[in-house]
Amino acid sequence: MFEHLLPPEPDKIFRLTGQFAADPRADKVDLLVGLYRNAHGLTPVLGAVKEAERRILETQTTKSYLGFEGDRGFIAGMRSLLLADAVPEARVAGIATVGGTSALRQIFELVRTLMPDAQVWISDPSWPIHAGMAEHLGLAHRSYRYLDRDSNGLDRDGMMEDLRAARAGDIIVLHGCCHNPSGADLTLSDWEDVARVCLATGAIPLVDMAYQGFGTGLDEDAAGTRLLAQRVPTLFVAASCSKNFGLYRDRAGVALAVTSQGAARDAAQGHLIAMNRNNYSFPPDHGARTVDLILHDAELRQMWEAELTSMRETITRNRRALAESLRAETGSDRFGALAAHQGMFSLIGATPAQVDALREDHAVYVVGDGRMNVAGLTEQTVPIVARAMAQVLG
Ligand SMILES: Cc1ncc(COP(=O)(O)O)c(C=O)c1O
Structure with missing residues (x-):
């Protein structure tokens, strides 16, 4: 079978x-x-996670199957x-998934x-x-303008103009x-404008939330998602616990569908469950259980929020220092x-040749499109990177 394949x-x-x-x-x-690194360049297990895992180890009495939707x-x-x-609550259907990637995949x-003719609208860049996933699944996808490459800020007018061409039932992917x-x-x-465009076109927003708490704060980072949930009749959310709980390899995430109450919600729940059943039956439990404990235990939650705040503040400090x-x-x-950007990443406006020069001449590794993981910087590496960028891009 594979003899003639590359x-x-x-x-x-x-x-x-x-x-x-x-x-x-x-x-x-x-x-x-996209890995968070502390001042020593390490990605440690969070203290709240260690403590939750200790409690799970001590108290878990069975590893028998859970329902298809997970914990x-x-x-x-x-x-x-x-x-x-x-x-x-009665408007929200949800399943546990294999990290944020599989939440997107299930949605x-x-x-x-359910809507094979839907087009998926994806920001440029994203x-x-x-x-890749839309293509893999045979879903048509279109891109909408997002970044103004001169100012390195949002191209608000371009974005809204492009999204107004969405059709009813199309999916608009937004980064939470x-x-x-x-x-x-x-x-x-x-976000208000996006809600207006969705209402006018009938397009359905899908919020990809991979970094809640890494921007301004847990509530602030979810404010746009919550606004959409209140304005539009249907909203999908794909969320990851990989970064904000540091559970990268344990693969915890959720796929939510906000619908109208009653039959629509039950239908959404049934279809989401069928996705889990047909793809992997049961989502992994260890990371999900760890998050469940942290979110519902006052002491663990406080510990986690403090650790999350410290990660966010380190990223902000890195941004300012760079x-x-x-x-x-x-x-x-x-x-x-x-300095004004939010979260782990920024585009530094480098051409592919400049990205190569950063790597080959200065041993500074950024992704081919010029994406830098700001959360990977430390006090020691900021001056090295700044000097390299100034020489190559300056
Ligand atoms: C925008 C975005 N969405 C989703 C994810 C999914 O993360 P994971 O599958 O590791 O939970 C990531 C991870 O890098 C991401 O950057």
């Missing part, structure tokens, strides 16, 4: 990660994969973290099953998996906060937007 293209980021590991230079800097306490906790009291597949890769986020008034070093190195404010 392997598919390897994932570009993970290929560069391999190259980084093999690079013998001592002062190399890895700003590739209900976890789903309820995540619903409340994402939506608070924006809509009544995309549900859309393809996390490459959005378009901390836009990947640009770091440029919507304001509440932009923007400042760049100002000193270049004598200009050209990279000032880096």
Whole structure:
């Protein structure tokens, strides 16, 4: 069967990660994969997670199957973290998934099953998996303008103009906060505009929430999602616990559908459950149970929120320090937007040749489109990166 096939293209980021590991230079800097690193350059297990896991180890008496939707306490906790009291519980269907990627996958597949002619609208730029997954599933996808590459901020008018061409039943993918890769986020008034466009066109928003708590705060980062939930008749949310709980490899996430109360909600719940059943029967439980405990135990929750705040503050400090070093190195404010962006990532406006030069001449590794993981910087690496950027891009 495979004799006449070539392997598919390897994932570009993970290929560069391999190259980084093999690079013998001592002062190399890895700003590739979206991982939070502390001041020592490590991605430790959070204290709240360790404590929750200790309690699970001590008290868990069985590992028998749960329902196809996964741990209900976890789903309820995540619903409340994402939506608070924006809509009544009875309007929200939800399943646990294999991290945020599979939440997206379950929703995309549900859309393809129920509305095969739907187009998926994806921001330009976006996390490459959005378009890749739509293609993999045979869903048509279109891009909408998002980033104004001159100002490195949001192209609000372009975005709304493009989205007005969406058709009823189309899916509009929105980054809940901390836009990947640009770091440029919507304001509440932009979210209002998105809601208006959805109501006018009949398009359905899908919020991809992978970084809640990494931008401004847990509630602030979910404000746009909550606003949409209150305005539109149907909303999908795909959420990940990989970054904000540091559970990357444990794969915890949820897929939610906000609908009208009653039969519509029950239908949504049934279809979401069928997605889990047909793809992997039961979602993994360990990460979900850990999050469930943290969200529902006052002591663990306080501990987690403090750790999340500390991660967010480190990222903000990195942003400011890099923007400042760049100002000193270049004598200009050209990279000032880096300090204003939200979350882990920014685009540094580098051409592919400049990305190569950063890597080959300075051992600074960023993704091919010029995406930098700001959360991968440390006090020691900020000056190295600023000097390299000033020389290559300045
Ligand atoms: C925009 C976006 N969505 C979703 C995810 C999914 O993350 P995971 O599947 O690791 O939970 C990521 C992870 O990098 C992301 O950047």
